[in-house]
Amino acid sequence: MSAPLLEVRGVAVRFGGLQALDAVSLDVAPGEILALIGPNGAGKSTLLNVVSGALRADAGSVRFKGRRIDGLTADAVNASGLARTFQGAEVLRAMTVRENVMAAGAARAGAGVVQGLAWLGPARRALARLAAEAESHLATVGLAALAAAPASSLTAGQQRLLAVARALATGAELLILDEPGAGLNATEKAFLAEVIERLRSHGKTVVFVEHDLGLVGRLAERIVVLDHGVLIAAGLPQQVRSDPRVIEAYLGNAQIGVARAASATRPAAPLLEVRSVAVSYGGSIALDRVSVQVGEGEVVALVGANGAGKSTLLKAIAGAVDPQSGTIAFGGAEIHRVPAAARVGRGLSLAPEGRALFGSLSVRDNLAVGRFGRLRAAGLRQILWPSGEEAAALEAAIEDVFRLFPRLRERASQLAGTLSGGEGQMLAIGRALVNRPRLLMLDEPSFGLAPQVAKEILEALPRLTGQGISVLLVEQNAQAALQISDRAYVLVGGRVAAEGPSAALAADPEIAQTYLGWEGARDTPIPGPANDDRFNRFSTVTYEEVKP
Amino acid sequence: MTRVALLAAALAAVYFSGSGYLVNLAVVTALFALPALGLSLLMGYTGQISLGHAAFVGLGAYASAILAKSLGLDPWLALALAVVATTAVAWGIGWLVFRLRGHHLAMATLAFGIIVHVATVEMKGLTGGQDGLSGIPPLSVFGLELGTDRAVFPLAWLACIAAILLAENLVRSPAGLTMRAVAENEAVAASFGIAPDALKRRIMAISGCYAALGGAIYGHYLGYISPGPFDVGFSIRLLLMVALGGFAGIWSVLFGVVFVVVTSELLKPFGRFDVVIYGVLLVVVMIYCPRGLLDGLGLAARALGRRLAGARAAE
Numbered sequence: 114m115s116a117p118l119l120e121v122r123g124v125a126v127r128f129g130g131l132q133a134l135d136a137v138s139l140d141v142a143p144g145e146i147l148a149l150i151g152p153n154g155a156g157k158s159t160l161l162n163v164v165s166g167a168l169r170a171d172a173g174s175v176r177f178k179g180r181r182i183d184g185l186t187a188d189a190v191n192a193s194g195l196a197r198t199f200q201g202a203e204v205l206r207a208m209t210v211r212e213n214v215m216a217a218g219a220a221r222a223g224a225g226v227v228q229g230l231a232w233l234g235p236a237r238r239a240l241a242r243l244a245a246e247a248e249s250h251l252a253t254v255g256l257a258a259l260a261a262a263p264a265s266s267l268t269a270g271q272q273r274l275l276a277v278a279r280a281l282a283t284g285a286e287l288l289i290l291d292e293p294g295a296g297l298n299a300t301e302k303a304f305l306a307e308v309i310e311r312l313r314s315h316g317k318t319v320v321f322v323e324h325d326l327g328l329v330g331r332l333a334e335r336i337v338v339l340d341h342g343v344l345i346a347a348g349l350p351q352q353v354r355s356d357p358r359v360i361e362a363y364l365g366n367a368q369i370g371v372a373r374a375a376s377a378t379r380p381a382a383p384l385l386e387v388r389s390v391a392v393s394y395g396g397s398i399a400l401d402r403v404s405v406q407v408g409e410g411e412v413v414a415l416v417g418a419n420g421a422g423k424s425t426l427l428k429a430i431a432g433a434v435d436p437q438s439g440t441i442a443f444g445g446a447e448i449h450r451v452p453a454a455a456r457v458g459r460g461l462s463l464a465p466e467g468r469a470l471f472g473s474l475s476v477r478d479n480l481a482v483g484r485f486g487r488l489r490a491a492g493l494r495q496i497l498w499p500s501g502e503e504a505a506a507l508e509a510a511i512e513d514v515f516r517l518f519p520r521l522r523e524r525a526s527q528l529a530g531t532l533s534g535g536e537g538q539m540l541a542i543g544r545a546l547v548n549r550p551r552l553l554m555l556d557e558p559s560f561g562l563a564p565q566v567a568k569e570i571l572e573a574l575p576r577l578t579g580q581g582i583s584v585l586l587v588e589q590n591a592q593a594a595l596q597i598s599d600r601a602y603v604l605v606g607g608r609v610a611a612e613g614p615s616a617a618l619a620a621d622p623e624i625a626q627t628y629l630g631w632e633g634a635r636d637t638p639i640p641g642p643a644n645d646d647r648f649n650r651f652s653t654v655t656y657e658e659v660k661p
Numbered sequence: 662m663t664r665v666a667l668l669a670a671a672l673a674a675v676y677f678s679g680s681g682y683l684v685n686l687a688v689v690t691a692l693f694a695l696p697a698l699g700l701s702l703l704m705g706y707t708g709q710i711s712l713g714h715a716a717f718v719g720l721g722a723y724a725s726a727i728l729a730k731s732l733g734l735d736p737w738l739a740l741a742l743a744v745v746a747t748t749a750v751a752w753g754i755g756w757l758v759f760r761l762r763g764h765h766l767a768m769a770t771l772a773f774g775i776i777v778h779v780a781t782v783e784m785k786g787l788t789g790g791q792d793g794l795s796g797i798p799p800l801s802v803f804g805l806e807l808g809t810d811r812a813v814f815p816l817a818w819l820a821c822i823a824a825i826l827l828a829e830n831l832v833r834s835p836a837g838l839t840m841r842a843v844a845e846n847e848a849v850a851a852s853f854g855i856a857p858d859a860l861k862r863r864i865m866a867i868s869g870c871y872a873a874l875g876g877a878i879y880g881h882y883l884g885y886i887s888p889g890p891f892d893v894g895f896s897i898r899l900l901l902m903v904a905l906g907g908f909a910g911i912w913s914v915l916f917g918v919v920f921v922v923v924t925s926e927l928l929k930p931f932g933r934f935d936v937v938i939y940g941v942l943l944v945v946v947m948i949y950c951p952r953g954l955l956d957g958l959g960l961a962a963r964a965l966g967r968r969l970a971g972a973r974a975a976e
Contacts, residue, residue, distance in 0.1 A: 188851045208845075216853060280852075
């Protein structure tokens with residue numbers, strides 16, 4: 114192997130109490146396609162930010178073509194021949210597609226402000242050259258026909274392709290693509306794969322971060338896996354796929370102390386019924402006719418890889434996104450036309466991903482805010498100065514939260530912004546509980562937390578059912594989620610790929626591959642009873658028709 | 662080019678109309694247009710707010726006046742030195758403030774504007790304090806002193822048209838693309854190899870240069886300057902001109918300047934309450950015509966046209 118193009122040595126980054134990257138070392142060889150994968154919060158984006166100069170590492174070095182680039186600013190890193198794209202594609206919406214690509218090449222064109230003012234020869238020639246180059250880069254990614262369109266009119270998939278064209282326009286040898294396939298449909302992904310292979314044949318080296326392991330398996334020549342800031346595997350795709358540490362990283366390994374007692378009283382009366390709900394964001398399908406049920410007193414887990422549509426489903430139930438079709442019933446009444454705030458009043462609470470705490474309020478005040486809807490309903494005076502029954506109910510509800518998470522009691526008067534990640538998550542759950550919901554929805558409660566803290570939080574959840582609260586849980590740590598839940602749904606690519614009692618799903622050795630989607634769920638038909646007998650184990654499994 | 666020709670024709674009509682009032686308004690328009698165009702390059706095209714732009718106008722005016730009056734330099738040399746010095750100051754201020762973003766940048770530039778204004782009031786030995794500086798020697802061409810409206814008119818508009826042409830060049834050049842990239846997303850701009858802070862400093866310098874030129878010509882033309890015209894209120898009026906023009910748009914900003922100059926004539930009976938009316942105007946424009954008054958009026962006209970057409974179709 115020739116000398117590496119990019120050498121990362123012992124890079125470490127710490128954010129407060131979180132070790133985001135811990136002594137990560139890797140090489141990128143010239144001309145290869147390398148995939149960087151890992152579960153949410155593994156440190157992939159942090160590593161990308163360090164390499165591209167957006168973030169300074171606490172330790173370690175980064176060399177590009179033998180020259181140190183750590184410590185350079187992002188623009189200087191780019192000038193040395195390394196271009197990155199962003200997770201959100203980040204097209205410049207005020208410009209046309211062509212101008213986006215031209216802007217990317219403008220710094221390298223070497224016509225500065227003074228030449229621009231005077232409209233000297235260099236500026237004029239540079240502009241003409243940029244326009245010509247933009248056409249060729251757009252042709253490479255298949256957007257030539259849209260060159261004059263406003264960038265804001267592109268679909269999610271086209272925006273990602275535009276981001277690739279821009280990276281090309283900077284003249285970089287090494288392209289680092291952050292989730293190039295996110296939000297793309299099967300056709301777009303196939304095209305993206307073609308484009309990336311075309312780039313390589315043009316002599317570029319490509320590193321990409323991706324959650325769709327189907328796309329990774331199809332494209333990558335080598336795979337590097339991060340988990341909790343540590344590089345846990347690097348090698349050829351076959352080796353990485355079968356590496357037990359990688360499977361563990363994706364499915365989680367927390368051994369939960371309080372496994373759900375198999376309740377014989379199923380089926381419970383349905384509390385929440387989601388029927389064939391479909392959601393798409395600007396042309397990309399997030400949910401494809403998904404049906405989910407939660408019974409009274411049940412803990413139901415939604416598991417699935419990133420981008421499978423779990424959060425979207427919770428948002429649709431909470432009323433934060435409008436489904437294009439399908440119905441949602443809660444407590445026997447249709448609620449898909451009820452506004453989000455009113456759904457909270459009916460007993461539906463969501464503890465969102467990322468917690469969204471009020472950092473400058475105390476823990477107790479954060480909890481009290483969770484009951485705003487009920488206090489407001491009891492009259493304006495109750496907001497200004499809660500008293501009587503309302504005040505007592507509020508105190509009782511806060512007391513219940515403190516019993517569930519005793520750590521919050523110790524921190525009651527502390528500002529929420531000063532809490533650790535785990536305490537913050539407890540507070541977010543507590544705030545949702547103060548409203549005394551009938552259904553508590555949790556989005557990634559263990560995200561970014563150390564295993565011990567995550568365990569503490571997850572173990573508390575089954576206790577809620579004793580208080581008459583049902584739980585709908587979205588969780589990356591699928592093994593843990595399956596242990597604390599009664600039933601679970603596995604979402605793959607916006608569809609329910611499997612459902613059943615959690616214990617049965619956890620015991621299924623094949624479920625890992627379904628969950629991870631290595632087979633490229635979008636390239637091959639969704640496995641169904643006809644071609645895969647492993648699903649026959651679950652009597653309740655339903656399958657969506659595969660669209661022609 | 663047609664626009665420049667039309668502008669020149671309109672100016673010629675004003676000049677030969679024989680109306681001293683119109684010529685005076687036109688001179689004022691040109692002198693306000695210079696700082697407004699500079700502010701548009703900074704705010705509209707590069708996305709960086711400045712609430713202290715009057716300070717650069719003031720610095721240009723005072724520097725040129727002091728150099729010409731106290732040091733006895735030739736007014737043209739004084740003007741050139743003052744513009745160069747203010748350009749350098751603007752670059753330096755950029756170096757200081759562009760580590761800030763959003764509200765913080767707005768606050769810092771506002772503070773800068775106030776500091777310069779207070780300095781012109783308090784440094785009595787240099788600036789004459791509230792009394793101002795009088796007896797500033799006028800610029801002269803071949804012995805003709807440019808101290809009257811009609812005499813300074815060609816100079817003011819030549820400077821203004823040159824500034825328009827240069828700004829137009831800049832925004833369509835590759836540098837213009839980098840400015841717009843920085844305005845929209847600095848992280849993305851940096852990933853293109855654009856150094857956002859260096860670019861912002863350069864545009865700030867150009868912006869300061871435009872403002873100083875306007876200020877310096879103003880001082881030599883009136884022969885008298887005082888701190889009053891260069892206060893924060895003037896910064897806000899410059900902001901209003903740029904906002905009326907939709908921030909990014911060289912010619913529409915010129916329209917914004919004309920609009921404000923004409924409006925301020927109409928508001929003269931209101932005395933100092935004009936500030937209130939400017940404030941209301943700014944709020945209304947920001948809410949209802951975020952892309953400028955022309956754009957907003959155009960949209961309203963089209964909507965009206967559609968409604969009329971609809972009514973006709975219904976009949």
